[in-house]
Amino acid sequence: MGRxxxxxxxxxxxxxxxxxxxxxxxxxxxxxxxxxxxxxxxxAGVDFIRTDIRTPVIxxxxxxxxxxxxxxxxxxxxxxxxxxxxxxxELNVIGTMQLLAACQxxxxxxxxxxxxxxxxxxASSRDPAMFTEEMDPKRTPRTGYSRDAYEVEGYxxxxxxxxxxxxxxxxxAANIIGPGVQSPITQYFxxxxxxxxxxxxxxxxxxxxxDLMAVLRHTVFSEAGGTFNVAGxxxxxxxxxxxxxxxxxxxxxxxxxxxxxxxxxxxxxxxFSPEQVTFLTFGRGVDTTRMRTDLGFEPRHxxxxxxxxxxxxxxPGVQSPxxxxxxxxxxxxLAHQLTRGDARG
Amino acid sequence: xxDADIIPIGTRGRPGRGNGTLRPSAAARGxxxxxxxxxxxxxxxxxxxxxxxxQPAVAPRETSSVSAVDRAPGGGIPVGDWLAAxxxxxxxxxxxDWEPRLAQFLAFLRRRxxxxxxxxxxxxxxxxxxxxxxxxxxxxxEKWFRIEVRGLENxxxxxxxxxxxxxxxxxxxxxxxxxxxxxxxxxxxxRPLGADxxxxxxxxxxxxxxxxxxxxxxxxxxxxxxxxxxxxxWPEGFxxxxxxFADRYKLQRFGRGGFVSAALRTGxxxxxxxxxxxxxxxxxxxxxPSLARLLGIPYIPITPxxxxxxxxxxxxxxxxxxxxxxxxxxTDEYDEFAADDPMLVFNVTDQVRETIQQSLYKLLMERKSxxx
Numbered sequence: 001m002g003r004x005x006x007x008x009x010x011x012x013x014x015x016x017x018x019x020x021x022x023x024x025x026x027x028x029x030x031x032x033x034x035x036x037x038x039x040x041x042x043x044a045g046v047d048f049i050r051t052d053i054r055t056p057v058i059x060x061x062x063x064x065x066x067x068x069x070x071x072x073x074x075x076x077x078x079x080x081x082x083x084x085x086x087x088x089x090e091l092n093v094i095g096t097m098q099l100l101a102a103c104q105x106x107x108x109x110x111x112x113x114x115x116x117x118x119x120x121x122x123a124s125s126r127d128p129a130m131f132t133e134e135m136d137p138k139r140t141p142r143t144g145y146s147r148d149a150y151e152v153e154g155y156x157x158x159x160x161x162x163x164x165x166x167x168x169x170x171x172x173a174a175n176i177i178g179p180g181v182q183s184p185i186t187q188y189f190x191x192x193x194x195x196x197x198x199x200x201x202x203x204x205x206x207x208x209x210x211d212l213m214a215v216l217r218h219t220v221f222s223e224a225g226g227t228f229n230v231a232g233x234x235x236x237x238x239x240x241x242x243x244x245x246x247x248x249x250x251x252x253x254x255x256x257x258x259x260x261x262x263x264x265x266x267x268x269x270x271x272f273s274p275e276q277v278t279f280l281t282f283g284r285g286v287d288t289t290r291m292r293t294d295l296g297f298e299p300r301h302x303x304x305x306x307x308x309x310x311x312x313x314x315x316p317g318v319q320s321p322x323x324x325x326x327x328x329x330x331x332x333x334l335a336h337q338l339t340r341g342d343a344r345g
Numbered sequence: 346x347x348d349a350d351i352i353p354i355g356t357r358g359r360p361g362r363g364n365g366t367l368r369p370s371a372a373a374r375g376x377x378x379x380x381x382x383x384x385x386x387x388x389x390x391x392x393x394x395x396x397x398x399x400q401p402a403v404a405p406r407e408t409s410s411v412s413a414v415d416r417a418p419g420g421g422i423p424v425g426d427w428l429a430a431x432x433x434x435x436x437x438x439x440x441x442d443w444e445p446r447l448a449q450f451l452a453f454l455r456r457r458x459x460x461x462x463x464x465x466x467x468x469x470x471x472x473x474x475x476x477x478x479x480x481x482x483x484x485x486x487e488k489w490f491r492i493e494v495r496g497l498e499n500x501x502x503x504x505x506x507x508x509x510x511x512x513x514x515x516x517x518x519x520x521x522x523x524x525x526x527x528x529x530x531x532x533x534x535x536r537p538l539g540a541d542x543x544x545x546x547x548x549x550x551x552x553x554x555x556x557x558x559x560x561x562x563x564x565x566x567x568x569x570x571x572x573x574x575x576x577x578x579w580p581e582g583f584x585x586x587x588x589x590f591a592d593r594y595k596l597q598r599f600g601r602g603g604f605v606s607a608a609l610r611t612g613x614x615x616x617x618x619x620x621x622x623x624x625x626x627x628x629x630x631x632x633x634p635s636l637a638r639l640l641g642i643p644y645i646p647i648t649p650x651x652x653x654x655x656x657x658x659x660x661x662x663x664x665x666x667x668x669x670x671x672x673x674x675x676t677d678e679y680d681e682f683a684a685d686d687p688m689l690v691f692n693v694t695d696q697v698r699e700t701i702q703q704s705l706y707k708l709l710m711e712r713k714s715x716x717x
Contacts, residue, residue, distance in 0.1 A: 125544040128564035129467045135564065199547020201554075203468050235466050243460030282544075285466050287568075304463075319458070327458040335451040 002029030005220065006067045008053055008099065009074025010046065011035035013182065014115075014209070018073060018216050019046040027221065032065055034058065035074070053095040059102035062109065069111040069220055070103055072096065075152050077117070077145045078184060078271050085144075092148035093155075100159045103166070113219050114156050114170045115212075118205070118229060119146040119275065121172075123282040129203075130287040133172070133227045144275045153227075160225075167225040169295075171215060174231035174286060177306050178209030179313040184271040188280075190314060191270055194242050195260055198251040202283025203235040208306035211299040215291075224295045229286040232303035238280065245311050246320025254281060467565070468554030471534070478556050482525045489663050490622060491717075492526055496670035499616055500531045505570040506673070507608045508535060508577045509697050510618035511596055511705065512585030515627035515646045518661060519586075519620050523577060524556070526668055536569055537577040538604075542642070566607040578604045580694075583643035587632070593624035594709060596702050602694035605676075609684040609693070614673035617697050619704040622666030625715050627651070665717050667708050671700050 005022050009015035010033030023031040023045030033039065033046045034053060051057045053074065062070070074095060079088040103109050121127070122137035141147045153170060160168040175185045188194065207230055215230050242249045252260065254277055261272020291297050301309065319326045435443045453476065456462050464470045486492050500506065508527070513519060520537050527535040537553075538561035544550040559565045561578065569576050579585060584597040608615050631647030651658030674697060676683075683689050 125550065126541045126560065126562075128562050128568075129559045130564075130568060132564075197547075199551065201468075201551040203464075203466075203554075235464065235468070236460075237464060237468060240460040240462070240464070243458060246459075328455055331451050331455045331458065335448055335455070 002027055003069055003220075004028075004030045004032070004065060004067050005069040005071060006032045006034060006062060006065070007046075007071045007073060008034050008095075009072075009076070010043070010048065011037045011039045012074075012076070013041075013180075014176070014212065015039075015073040016041060016043060016046075017209075018071065018213055019043065021213055021217060022071075022220065025217070030065070032061065032067065034061065053099045054090065055098065056102070058099055059105055062102050062106045066108050067106065068108055069113070070099070070109065071216065071220060072099060072112070072114045073216075075114075075116065075149055077119075078273075089148060092145075093151050096152045096155055100155055104159060104163055109163075109166055111220065112156070112159070112166055112168045113216065114152070114168070115216065116153055116156075116170050116172045116227075117145070117149050118172045118174045118231065118284060118286050119279075120149045120153060121284055121286065122146055123202075123275070123278045123284050125282055127282060127284065130285045131229070132287045133229055133290055141275070144273050146275050167223065169219045169222070169225050170227040171219060172227065172229045172286065173212055173215075174205040174207045174229075174303075176209050176212055177206040177310045179310060181209050181310070184273070184276055186310065187270045188272075188276075189241070189245060189247075189310070191247070191264075192317070193248050193250050194238075194245075195250045195252050195257055196238060196242075197254050197257055197277070197281045200281045201237050201239050202280055203237060203285050204241060204283055204303070205231040205235050205285055206303045206306040206310075207231050207299065208301035208309060211301055211306070214300070215295075215297050218297050219295065222295060222297075226290075226294065228291045228295050228297075229288050230291050230297070230299070231286050231288050232299050232301050232306050233288075234303045235283075235285050236304055236307060238283070241307060243319075244307065245314065246317030246326065248318060464555075467536075467557070467559040467569070469534075469536070469557040470555040471557075474534070474556050475528075478552075479525055479528055482521055483529065486522050486525045486529075489661070490522060490626075490666040492522060492622075492666045492668060494526055494530050494668045494670070496672075497530055499670040499673055500527065500533065500575065501614065501673075502532075503573065505573045505611060505613040506575050506616055507566075507570060507604060507613055508575065508616045508618050508670070509604060509701070510577065510579055511594075511620055511701050512579035512581040513588070513593065513620070514623040514661075515586055515629050515648065517579070517586055518626060519623040520577065520579060522623070522666065523618065523620065523668065527575065527577075533575045535577045536574045537579075538566055540582055542583075561603075563603055563607055566604065567611055570607060570611040570613045580604055587629065587644040587646070589632075590624070590628040590630055594621070594705050596698055596705075599694050599698045602690045605690050605693045605697070606684040608676045609679055609690070612677040614675050614677075615693075615697055616673050617671035617700040617704065619669045619671065619701050619708060620666065621669075621705060621708040621712060622664040622715075625664040626661035628662075662716075664715050665712075667712065669704055669708060671704055674700070 005028055007015055007019040007022065010019050015035070016033070016039045019031050019033045020043060022028050031046045033043060033048045034051055036050070036052050038048060038050060049061055051061060061067070075092050076088055079085045103112060118131070120137065120141070121131045121135070122139055122141050124138045126138045128135065137150070141150050156168060156170055160166070176183055177186060211232065212230070239249070257277055257280070258272060258274065261270070261277065264270040264272060319328075439446060453472070462470065462472055508523070510519070510523060524535045524537065527533055534557055537558045539553050539558045540561060543553050543558070544560055559569065566576060566578070580599040581597040582600065588595070588597060605615070627646060627648045629646050629648060633645040633647070637643065637645045648658060674693070676693070679689070
């Protein structure tokens with residue numbers, strides 16, 4: 001008998017894509033997508049149920065449809081689409097609580113997969129270079145997405161204790177990047193000039209969107225439980241990223257970056273939450289040993305490759321190679337002159 | 346009036362004096378040489394002296410154009426000669442293979458501007474460290490402090506090892522010098538563990554990571570040692586570099602022995618390093634604790650020259666340095682629970698501390714003078 005998978009948060013791109021891919025899998029009988037608003041775009045093969053996971057209706061759905069696997073994808077990073085921060089918090093935290101309450105009552109449930117984020121580790125000057133899964137953030141996150149994710153993970157751990165028969169896997173994904181991905185970090189890199197924190201050069205880690213889909217599918221069918229960091233190999237510095245994009249940076253003091261951020265948010269161009277600013281100050285790295293050994297997953301893209309794939313979809317920046325009078329063109333010209341002189345001499 | 350002193354006879358076909366027109370007077374034209382130039386100054390007349398310049402009515406633009414042609418009739422040194430001279434100078438300065446080397450440098454610059462280089466997970470940028478940081482520090486190490494190294498054979502050529510050193514000198518110059526020395530003499534990058542203050546500071550924190558440093562915490566230390574890096578640690582921390590000059594070469598408390606636990610857990614040898622000479626570069630004679638607390642930094646240094654001489658007081662005194670790497674203290678003989686035995690950790694910590702202190706005394710006895 002095939003699996004019955006319930007996916008939350010299908011109105012957004014990542015959730016919808018996962019639901020579609022699971023529906024195509026021969027081992028899956030049914031895929032039920034749940035969200036408050038109907039998904040835009042193709043959802044062939046996915047049964048969409050319009051319901052709010054903050055209400056007990058979700059329990060009835062799980063019981064009636066004999067769901068054995070729940071993939072929780074609706075922890076959202078920005079309040080942008082849903083209204084204010086209060087709504088976002090309610091969706092994330094209360095939604096998760098209701099969903100887990102429903103799961104606890106569902107005797108047929110066997111697997112729970114939660115998509116979390118490496119943002120739970122926060123970012124500070126006292127961070128270790130690479131976070132492993134058992135490390136706690138140096139400062140407990142107080143606001144925003146990281147706080148929500150931190151609380152969500154707490155409830156998931158509570159659920160895992162109460163239902164030891166259910167395999168619970170929490171995936172802490174690094175910043176998702178790739179062509180067409182809409183997130184605070186991709187919005188940031190789409191700016192023509194990248195504001196940075198003066199005097200700081202954070203280390204960044206990315207996960208390609210295809211690898212996120214692959215790891216979620218892998219985890220649904222895997223037997224591994226626990227918490228796993230998921231990220232592409234290697235790190236790149238923000239300065240390196242801006243050079244690869246050919247976009248100039250605009251170093252600002254952290255305070256100014258915050259106020260610029262709120263101006264940009266009003267203009268709908270980018271989102272600079274306080275946690276985003278600390279991330280752009282100190283950066284973060286996570287250790288992915290457990291992802292390889294315990295979960296048995298290997299991402300296809302390294303951090304640099306994921307970023308290059310994302311960068312290839314952007315318009316070239318002012319300083320991109322090939323542009324007239326970009327530093328690279330000038331240097332290439334110089335080198336050409338030199339080698340010509342060499343051949344002559 | 347200067348122009349009253351010289352009264353040339355005629356203008357030799359040049360524009361007339363004082364009449365405000367460009368065309369010379371008929372009399373002037375009559376006095377001109379037989380090889381008759383054009384009436385206007387567009388021709389190429391020769392002026393052996395410079396009487397024309399004093400003529401106030403002549404437009405200076407035209408005068409100068411004439412005289413420039415006159416003075417450099419052959420067009421100056423040919424471009425080819427210039428290039429040959431530059432080539433010769435480059436050969437003198439950079440040696441015979443300057444062209445490929447410059448091409449290499451340009452390729453390096455291109456990699457930098459396009460971001461096409463690799464850093465490790467701690468943010469260590471080996472290329473820029475080798476080409477810039479080391480190149481900048483090397484003359485200081487070799488010419489200013491004239492560092493003399495002993496016991497290089499105690500640094501393993503590969504595999505993890507923990508270098509434990511005394512700390513002194515008001516600002517951590519000794520760490521930088523140890524990094525350069527290990528790189529140049531032992532051929533390995535020393536990966537320093539820095540206090541969290543380093544990573545809070547703008548610019549400094551970024552440079553530290555690019556240079557290979559990471560935060561002094563057990564997670565990072567053990568991770569680096571497991572990866573087979575040569576890790577440097579200064580367990581005295583700010584107590585060591587910020588101690589008064591009167592206490593020089595007296596080792597301060599060695600932290601909580603966290604570095605020993607890291608070495609015990611990873612089974613790497615501990616290499617004691619004694620640095621003599623760093624204490625004298627900035628003799629710390631005073632401190633302003635209240636202001637330091639206000640600014641949130643460990644101390645505010647007052648040396649005989651700083652802040653008295655301003656930026657000049659930041660020039661370190663050219664003391665002669667001695668670095669001695671001691672015999673490695675092996676930790677792989679202890680069992681896996683050794684790191685959780687506080688008494689053992691304290692004992693090993695004391696052993697390392699005593700080794701460094703004894704070797705400091707020995708080196709001080711050998712030293713004839715501070716400066717050479």
